[in-house]
Amino acid sequence: MGHQNRLQLRAGPCCYAANIDYDSAPGYSYEWTGTALQEETASGHTAIVLGLAVLFAYLFLVALYESWNIPISALLSVSVAILGAIIAVTIAGLSFDVYAQIGLVVLVALAARRTAF
Numbered sequence: 001m002g003h004q005n006r007l008q009l010r011a012g013p014c015c016y017a018a019n020i021d022y023d024s025a026p027g028y029s030y031e032w033t034g035t036a037l038q039e040e041t042a043s044g045h046t047a048i049v050l051g052l053a054v055l056f057a058y059l060f061l062v063a064l065y066e067s068w069n070i071p072i073s074a075l076l077s078v079s080v081a082i083l084g085a086i087i088a089v090t091i092a093g094l095s096f097d098v099y100a101q102i103g104l105v106v107l108v109a110l111a112a113r114r115t116a117f
Helices: 034-042 046-065 070-092 098-115
Strands: 006-011 014-021
Touching: 046 070, 070 098
Parallel strands: none
Antiparallel strands: 006 014
8 A cells, every 4th residue: 555556658659657656556667768768867967078078179179279278269259159149049038949059050150260360
């Protein structure tokens, strides 16, 4: 009576876990599978991945410009451009859809390109 069993529901090609109390058949449980399992196992590693991405971007720019100082200004200008774009989209009340994301990628490319020259 004290323990609760869970039933796994399947919908389409992926399994979705549902919190349904199912006490009549013992031994049923639920688990994350597919993309949901990958998201659960990868959660918490975002800061490490972003930190490594910035470090490698800096090192690639050092190799490209053959200077230790120019990449710092390039990375700072790109981060300010991203922050400005996100603030502008938020103030305008627009959604951050695919078009906004493509525009953000173009903005990053332009900001990085215009920094060194």
